[in-house]
Amino acid sequence: MSPVSRFLSLALLALAGCERGPAPGHALVDFRHTRAPVSTPVAAWKEDGVSAEELKQRLEEMSPALRERYQTLEQKREYVEGLARFELLVQEAVARGLQNDPEVVASTKRALVSRLMRAQLDEAKPPVSDAEIAAWYASHQDDYVRPEQVRLSHLFLAAPRADAARAETARVKAEKLLAEAKALPPKDFTAFGRLARAHSEEPRTQPLDGDLRYRSLEELGRDFGPEVAEAARGLLASGPGSLSGVVRTDAGLHVLQLTGHQSALNLKLEDVREQIVNRLSQEKRTRAWAELLAGLERRSGFSVDAATLSRVHVDVSTPMRPLSGPPPGSIPAPLPSSPVERP
Incomplete structure (x- = not known):
């Protein structure tokens, strides 16, 4: 090859190298x-x-x-x-x-990842369609439409109406326990719970300190009798901590304490559209971020040698060494642009 040909070949190789840009891990x-x-x-x-x-x-x-x-x-x-x-x-x-300098490079890497996140998640916001909003609302309607609910703790004594002798014995005990409950601080729900755990005869709720969880008045009437539902309605005016008298149902006697109240909720789709859009947008951003990371790992040939990794000993007893350089970066979580509120 002549000197001129060799020079032209080297020049073309250099030009091709420039067109390819910097090597991986390097930047201009x-x-x-x-x-x-x-x-x-x-x-x-x-x-x-x-x-x-x-x-x-x-x-x-x-x-x-x-x-x-x-x-x-x-x-x-x-x-x-x-x-x-x-x-x-x-x-x-x-x-x-x-x-x-390692410190400058570490700071630049963090800034680059932060800028990449904005480009990937915020600047390229995935659209949320009306159909997606409607589908979310329909599948989570219990979050937006629900009846008034109360939360009760109860102390139950089994006493079927047909068994007069047992009913009378239970009534005397129930009155005594009601007097003990009234002597407790009104909003000391834990103390009433201990009383229910010690004396209640309702096997589903006794281990839960008598807690009935949140239920609508209709559910209370269906599960425990209309008398319990009516008594709960009467407690609402006095607020959490208030006690019922001894409530008679077909199954037995209840002493009730009101521990919580949720007003009825009836939010239409348009009332919560913005909240749903924020939630769905965040889910899409999270998926896009996960897909980006998975794609980068796949294209880079990333792998972990589990056998070698398992042999790296972590000694928690040795003193901490001086830092040899800036700590390695970590992947930040894709946070929503605006907070997602629940109704």
Whole structure:
């Protein structure tokens, strides 16, 4: 091969290398303040500067109160000099090769990941269709439409109406237990729970300290008798902590304590549309983030050698060593742009 041919071949290889861009893990970063010729410069330095147009924009981005600091020529000069000196310090740091300092690289990586998240999750917001909103509302309607609910704790003594002797014995015991309950602090639900656990004869709720959970009045009437539902309705005016008298049902005797109350809820789709959109948007952003990470791992050939990893011993007894460099980065969770509220 002639010297001319060899030179042309090397030149083509170099050009091809430039077109491919930097190798993986390397990047070309432009640290100049501006990337185009500066028109009407108010300050200039080697191959860079601050234009009057940029200065005007920066000042207009300040609050009116802050702008009052830069009314005179000297005040504006001080501000421009501060901008320029910062950029000159950046140039000096690059000249000294500090852009490859581990601390700078770690900070840059964190900034890059943060910027990637904004680009992937916030700037490319996936649309949420009306059909998706309606489907979510329909599948979670219990969150938006529900009747009035009360939460009771009860102490139950089994005493069928047909067994008069047993019913009388249970009534005497129930009155005694009611007197003990009335002696407790009104909102000491734990104390009433201990009383129910010790004496209640209802096997489903006795282990739960008599807690009936939240139920509608209709559910209370169906599960425990209309008398319990009616007694619960009467407790609402006095609020949580109030006690019923001894309530007779076909199955036996109840002593009831009101521990909670939820008003009826009837939210239409349009009332909660924004909340649903926020929730579905967050779910889509989370999926998009997971898909991005999975794709990056797949394309990079990422793998973990479990056998080697298992042999890395973690000794919790050794003292902590001085840091050898900045800690490695970790993947931030994709948070919603706005909080998702529940009704």
